[in-house]
Amino acid sequence: MTTDAARTEAIALKDKGNKAFKDHDWPSAVDFYSQAIDKYDADPAFYSNRAQANIKLEAYGYAIADASKALELDPNNVKAYWRRAIANTAILDSRAALRDFKYVCKKEPNNKDAKLKLAECEKMVKRIAFLKAIEVGDPPSAFVDLDIDSIQVPDDYDGAKLGDKMTQEFINDMIERFKNGKQLHKKYVYQIIKSVKDIVYDEPTMVEMEVAPKTQLTVCGDVHGQYFDLLEIFRLNGYPSDDHAYLFNGDFVDRGSWSTEIILLLYAFKWLRPKYFFLNRGNHETDDMNRVYGFEGECKAKYNEKVFKLFSESFSALPLATLVGKKYLTLHGGLFSDDKTSLDDIRKLNRHQQRQPGQAGLMMEMLWTDPQTAPGRGPSKRGVGLQFGPDVTKKFCDNNGLEAVIRSHEVRMEGYEVEHNGKCITVFSAPKYCDTTENKGAYINIGPELKLDFHKFDAVPHPDIKPMAYAQNSLMSMM
Structure with missing residues (x-):
């Protein structure tokens, strides 16, 4: 099969994945995107789309890997940065998410939603640092002073x-x-x-x-x-x-x-x-x-x-x-x-x-x-x-x-x-x-x-x- 023919088949599979995603059938969406990648593995959209479906399945590690692969193929793929940031947020890696949200804001300076997410991520990083700073080895029981x-x-x-x-x-x-x-x-x-x-x-x-x-x-x-x-x-x-x-x-x-x-x-x-x-x-x-x-x-x-x-x-x-x-x-x-x-x-x-x-x-x-x-x-x-x-x-x-x-x-x-x-x-x-x-x-x-x-x-x-x-x-x- 020629590269063009493989890519055409892969796009058809991606379209099926998009349909499954629209129908909220996340496992089928992942399966179709995976089939598309098996046919043609050089399109960053296939990985970026699968990343989004994996986020819906709470497979955040897979989503991070897919978004990273999309960025290998297209270092300017803003959607992939966005999805990797969301997945890192979900596994409580706010520092990694912060880097990607900053890139999205740099590429899309008028994106109000991205600015909001960046500000919230910065707050999360600060809160985690604060909680770590005040953490004590054996905190007193919350029931002690409860009358x-x-x-x-x-x-x-x-x-x-x-x-x-x-x-x-x-x-x-x-x-x-x-x-x-x-x-x-x-x-x-x-x-x-x-x-x-x-x-x-x-x-x-x-x-x-x-x-x-x-x-x-x-x-x-x-x-x-x-x-x-x-x-x-x-x-x-x-x-x-x-x-x-x-x-x-x-x-x-x-x-x-x-x-x-x-x-x-x-x-x-x-x-x-x-x-x-x-x-x-x-x-x-x-x-x-x-x-x-x-x-x-x-x-x-x-x-x-x-x-x-x-x-x-x-x-x-x-x-x-x-x-x-x-x-x-x-x-x-x-x-x-x-x-x-x-x-x-x-x-x-x-x-x-x-x-x-x-x-x-x-x-x-x-x-x-x-x-x-x-x-x-x-x-x-x-x-x-x-x-x-x-x-x-x-x-x-x-x-x-x-x-x-x-x-x-x-x-x-x-x-x-x-x-x-x-x-x-x-x-x-x-x-x-x-x-x-x-x-x-x-x-x-x-x-x-x-x-x-x-x-x-x-x-x-x-x-x-x-x-x-x-x-x-x-x-x-x-x-």
């Missing part, structure tokens, strides 16, 4: 009252209150966070549970502040009860604009039924992510800064994994950089010594890694963590007597995906993610026989509040 008993709830408060114990009546009232755009009184918020923090702090790093006869467990993936879609799960599948346990596998907050409603409701269920309701920490239950992706801003807007600090401390107390029936290891991200890592290593991990996951180590890998189709391990498409292949998953399951690993952390267009010859299962429970991705949500029901029963569901309408409404800057709105 909940002294806080008075006014007589005209129009919600249910909460005593020393959580009740189903209070939860029912809370659900309706949140649907109507109302908040809880801050005393009740403090009570819920404190009670759940104490419960989960005493749980092991890897909770081990069985599915008792005549009961079932439902495993849900990321819900990301999509409160009305969470209620749809309960409507379709039933609310938590003593014979219907739930496990939420991380990423309760950020992005969606009802994160406080979701986490307070999940915490309320945990307080009411601590032995039948389970919460694994996700990579978005961390300070760095909450500052950028909206949860900190939402806490401050709806309540106060104290609430965010209390949630932050409670997040660091959450377990990192749940072992279901000795067959399914459920954790947010995935597997490890070392084949010798075992369930005993997770059991022994003292998560209380390290509040935030950092850039390396067992906790980071449990929260951040992703599966890949190729054997072995590879660099992360996110720019954080790593990827693991089917051979890694098989070896881990064989060595630890597991049937499969259940994880979340990634959008799946059908809500779930069974990979690695059935050994790696991804479940994602935020349909129409961020109001832009045309994906379904899913959850998994597991009965006493430990068979997996997959259920898909569609997004439901919600009030007209956009995702990332409480993010501290508009940089994130570009993703």
Whole structure:
């Protein structure tokens, strides 16, 4: 095939990719752009377009690589600089983003949006430097000076009252209150966070549970502040009860604009039924992510800064994994950089010594890694963590007597995906993610026989509040 013919075919594939992108089908867009590159690898637009699709898939490491390749082919490609800046912002590398935003402003001095993004990026760099400067090794507990008993709830408060114990009546009232755009009184918020923090702090790093006869467990993936879609799960599948346990596998907050409603409701269920309701920490239950992706801003807007600090401390107390029936290891991200890592290593991990996951180590890998189709391990498409292949998953399951690993952390267009010859299962429970991705949500029901029963569901309408409404800057709105 001549070069001209290959380029013509590649352009046709790029056009299909553009159509898929317009339809919010990001995986298909990436696939078409990749096919175009296979046909003809000298057009910077193919890489730049794929970078944008990868941003939508949160594959920020891939997006940075694609934008950099586009710039190799065309050093003046302003779109590629812009997209690399956005991807670097997403992985919290604000200094790298700053360099690219400066180039965009230099090339397009009248671009008001670029000037705004540059100014916001400069603020982020300064804020990160400030937080690092005031960081202390072992900060005092946010609960130390919290005198909940002294806080008075006014007589005209129009919600249910909460005593020393959580009740189903209070939860029912809370659900309706949140649907109507109302908040809880801050005393009740403090009570819920404190009670759940104490419960989960005493749980092991890897909770081990069985599915008792005549009961079932439902495993849900990321819900990301999509409160009305969470209620749809309960409507379709039933609310938590003593014979219907739930496990939420991380990423309760950020992005969606009802994160406080979701986490307070999940915490309320945990307080009411601590032995039948389970919460694994996700990579978005961390300070760095909450500052950028909206949860900190939402806490401050709806309540106060104290609430965010209390949630932050409670997040660091959450377990990192749940072992279901000795067959399914459920954790947010995935597997490890070392084949010798075992369930005993997770059991022994003292998560209380390290509040935030950092850039390396067992906790980071449990929260951040992703599966890949190729054997072995590879660099992360996110720019954080790593990827693991089917051979890694098989070896881990064989060595630890597991049937499969259940994880979340990634959008799946059908809500779930069974990979690695059935050994790696991804479940994602935020349909129409961020109001832009045309994906379904899913959850998994597991009965006493430990068979997996997959259920898909569609997004439901919600009030007209956009995702990332409480993010501290508009940089994130570009993703």
